[in-house]
Amino acid sequence: MSITEKNRLLDTLNNIQTDRPAVISPGGMMDAVVTDTLVKSGIEFPKVHADPALIEDLALAVHHSTGFENFGLPFCMTIEAEVLGSEINYGNSICVPKITMEPFKSVEEVNFLSVKNAVLEGRVPALASAIKSLAKNNRDIPVVATITGPISLAMSLVDPQSFLKELYRKPKAAHSVLDYASEFLEAYVHVLAENGATVIAIADPSATGEILGARLFREYALPQLNRVTEAARRAGLPVIIHICGNVNAIKPIFPELKAEAISLDSVVSLRQLKQEYPALKLMGNVSTYLLEFGQASKVSTATRNLVEEKIEIISPACGLSISTPLTNIQALTTAVKNPN
C-alpha cells in the first residue's frame, strides 16, 4: 500500500524513513496562490480572506492545481496582528492583506489584551472552520497551518524601528511584549490543533539573523520560538520554522531550536548546511525568482538537485509571486513526485 501524503509529511518530521521527500507549500506568507489558480477557480482576493467556505475552496484549488502535497493556510500574515490591534488593509485582487499601521510606538505602550478572548475574534474562527472542514473531508492530505512567529508578530504591533532599538534600550519591556506575543500564539496554536491542523509552520521573517544577529536571536527569538513549538507539541503537532535570509550568524544556534524542521531561503546552501549540521531536518528552497521568471526545465533541475542532496522537505524558498506561472510550480512538484 502506498504512503499517503499526510503520513509522508508526518513520518518525515518524526524521523521515520519515507520513500521520498515531501513537497509542500506551507501557507501564510508562503502560500502558493497564483493568478492562474484564482482565475480557474473563480475565487477572488480579497473576499476569500474572511470566508471559511472560500478559504477551504481556495486551499483545495491550490492543492489540485500545483501538486503540493498539503493544504497551506491562511493566505496572509495578518490574522494574529489584526486581533491584537493592528490596522489591516485587506489588499486587492493581486495583493495579500498587509499591516498598514503598527498600533504602538514603543514596547512600553503595548496594550495587553486577553489572549483567551483574542483567539475567538477576527478571522480566527473562519480559518479554524476551514481547517476543520479540510481535515475532515481529506483525511490523507496534511493541513499545514502557518502562524506568524513571535518576533514578527511583535513587530506587527510595535513600530519595527523602535522595537529593534528597544531590544537594547528597554529589554524588560521588550521581553514582556514577546511573552505576550507567544502567549497569544500558544492559544492560537491550540485552536488550530483542535480544529484538525496536521502541522504548524512558524514563519518568523523578522527573526532573521540578517536583522538580529546571533546575540539578539539567542536572547529574544530562540526562547520564544521554542515556547510556541512546545505548545504545538503539547497539542500533538510537529513544527516547521521558516527563517528568511542569510543565516550565517545564527546557524550555530539552530540545533537548539526544538522544531522538527527548519525551512530556509534561497540564499542559503542547504547542501552546505546539511554537511555542517547533519542532524537538522531541512526544508526548502527553490528560488521564487526562478519560479516566476525561469524556464520549467531549470525549475525541475533545481528541484532534482535538492532531492539528490537529501533535503527532507522540498518547497519554494519563500513567498511566491502571484504571477508565478502554474506550469513552473507544477515542474517543481512533478520533479519530486514523478522524477522520471
Place this chain on the structure above:
Amino acid sequence: MIAENKALLQGISDAVLGMEEDKVVTLVEQAIKAKIEPLVTIESLTDGIERAGKLFVEEEYFVPELLLCSDAMYAGLELVRPYLDRSVDNSIGKVVIGVIEGDTHDIGKNLVKILLDTAGFEIIDLGRDVPPKNFVDTAIENKAQFIALSTLMTTTMGSMEEVVKLLKDHDSNRQIKVIIGGGPISQGFADRIGAQGYAANAVEAARLFKRLSNN
C-alpha cells in the same frame, strides 16, 4: 589641529560607533565650544557611521546596532547643523526614496536613507506602499538625480519595472537614475527592468550612489 581637538573628534566617532547618544551630545557640545569647524565635526560623526557600516558588512553589527548608531549620530548632527554655512549647498545629489507599492517593510529603506543622508545626499522620503507614479512625479518636480526603490517581497517587484517604464515616458533626457534593492532583488533583475543600479545592502547602496553622483 591641536591634540585635544583631535582626541575630541576621535571620541565623537567612537561614541557614534558605541551607540552612546548622550556621550555624542556632550562631545559635540564641547566641539562647538572649541570652535571646531562644523563640517569637521560632521565628518567625525559620519566616520562613526561608516565604521558601523563596516561592522554591519562584517556581520558584527546588525540592524538594531546600526539604528542605535544612527540615533547617536543624528543627536550630534542636530546640534551642529545650525552652525553650518547656509550659503553653501553641501548636498551632493537629491534622492527620492521609498518602499514600492504593496509593501510596507521599510527598515532597509530607512537604513539606506540614513547612510545616504550621512554621505551628503538630500533625501525626499515617500515612505512605504508608494505607487510608481508618485516616485516619478516627485523626482521630476524636485529635479532629483535618483529614484531609490526598495521591496522585500517578490510579489511587488513588478511595480519597480513600472517606475522605470513611467520614467522613460516622462524623462526623455534620462537624467534620473533608478536604483533598486531589497531581499528578492538582484543585479539580474535590475538589468532586466532597465534600472541603472542595484545594491545588496545599505552600505553598498551608499557606495553606489556616491560613485554614480561623481560621474
